[in-house]
Amino acid sequence: MLRIACPWCGARDETEFGYGGEAHVALPADAAQLSDAAWAEYLFMRSNPKGRHRERWVHTHGCRRWFNVVRDTTTERIFAVYLAGSPPAQLPDEPA
Amino acid sequence: MLAIIAAPAAGSIDLNRYSIFALARNALSRHENWPRAWRSPEPRRSYDVVIVGGGGHGLATAYYLAREHGIRNVAVLERGLIGLGNSGRNTTIVRSNYLWDASAHLYEHSLRLWEQLAGTLNFNVMFSQRGVLNLAHNPHDLRELARRVNANRLNGIDSEIVSTAQVKRLAPALDCDPRARYPVLGASLQRRGGTARHDALVWGYARAADAAGVDIIQNCEVTAIRQKDRRVVGVETTRGVIDASKVGVVVAGHASVLAAMAEIRLPIESHPLQALVSEPIKPVLDTVVMSNAVHVYVSQSDKGELVVGAGIDPYTSYSQRGSFPVIEATVSALVALFPSFGRLKLMRQWAGIVDVCPDASPIISKTPVRGLYFNCGWGTGGFKATPGSGHVFAHTIARDEPHPLATPFALERFTTGALVDEHGAAAVAH
Ligand SMILES: Cc1cc2nc3c(=O)[nH]c(=O)nc-3n(C[C@H](O)[C@H](O)[C@H](O)COP(=O)(O)OP(=O)(O)OC[C@H]3O[C@@H](n4cnc5c(N)ncnc54)[C@H](O)[C@@H]3O)c2cc1C
């Protein structure tokens, strides 16, 4: 069972949240001009790392707000929680 | 050494062949002198083809490369021990009742190979065609199943709709009371579907591939893919560099990790998929029962344990653990369907890491790197496909062009948009 700290409501059980997949996959600004390959990249391709993953969660059974989390996909440890719309969180031990 | 691996001369008795006579002969020495089923060779410096991943799919690929394409200078490189990935963690359901033509043909190809497999491999894979039921709990479920059954029949796949009364006869322990929490309005049934022994499939292909000359190299993790001008030239491993002009990657949940080594992006996310087994009991269920609507399926193993499965855990992970809420949901759905199972203890729980594709269909494909092939994305349902997947992937590697059955499953479909959406047939039912 994950315990996830919602930025607004504090630490709650995983069952209160919905998962939104990889964070920072931005809708391309020039969507109408995109090549098929660029669309495929946006819609389908994911980094799916073994290790730290920046991902989106939504507090479905709470405040219903989206936010981002840095989680290690090998240990399930959560390193950081940060607001949706902000740049990818840098952890102290990571190169800037 | 050579003499041991060489094929026996025509007319001679192959002492390594499993048969009733071998069983009797070995009984005389208390079954202590059975030969090893495959060798443990040191890796050579180079091979014609290297297969990365010693699960069922990788071993089957190597077997068909050797047997059907005459390519015997092949190594299967496995990070740990063979069959300890999803091949040894799944709930062994085999069926071919997929919706779209492309998938129906691929899975049916596999099912036909299953029907001959014990003989082909000279290994009892314990394939038991006990039938697979998919339950309908509301009129929409029933219409959805009818659509799939009709599609199956047009593709020549045995599939039928059965009534509540028939379901009750097939699975008497199932609660078919109309007032039940999840009333059973009927089901689809594929009689040729069923279960098999997961380890036996791995061991059977390993033994047969080894006998055909394939080197199975365990405890050998691939750490880099070597290329020159976007052409593969070999791999780096924890047991040294191995040259090969063709590399086939079949690593299930680790597909994205291997793809990153070759700067390839995949549309795959890795999720835990859990399963549970109960204490062994007397025969109570001689078919497979699945319910897409309540996310649970169950069969009974030959040992008497109920084998129970679920849908994936929602978040990506490589931890092979899985989370408790999924177990809770699975078990509550199970006891709602089979009230008497509420008295059983669960003995074991585990997870495998499955490689999920956006359209719930596999990727069997060439890649932007010449000589590098990927077979992945089987997600929650690739055990049944092991023989067919190995068969068409071997063809794809040997000829450097996709097997006709594999063509719709190339990586390009994510660019062209020609997805093969099998969520109805594959999302919860495995
Ligand atoms: C709980 C569960 C239930 C399931 N139930 C069913 C079912 O009922 N029916 C069905 O059809 N399917 C089912 N599946 C899916 C099925 O198990 C898989 O699709 C199938 O077994 C995949 O086989 P594979 O050989 O591709 O993968 P695996 O058996 O996982 O083999 C991949 C191998 O690659 C190795 N590897 C990874 N990285 C490296 C590296 N860098 N170097 C070398 N080796 C590496 C791994 O160690 C592993 O042994 C289930 C899966 C799970 C987890």
Ligand SMILES: [Zn+2]
């Ligand atoms: Zn909240």
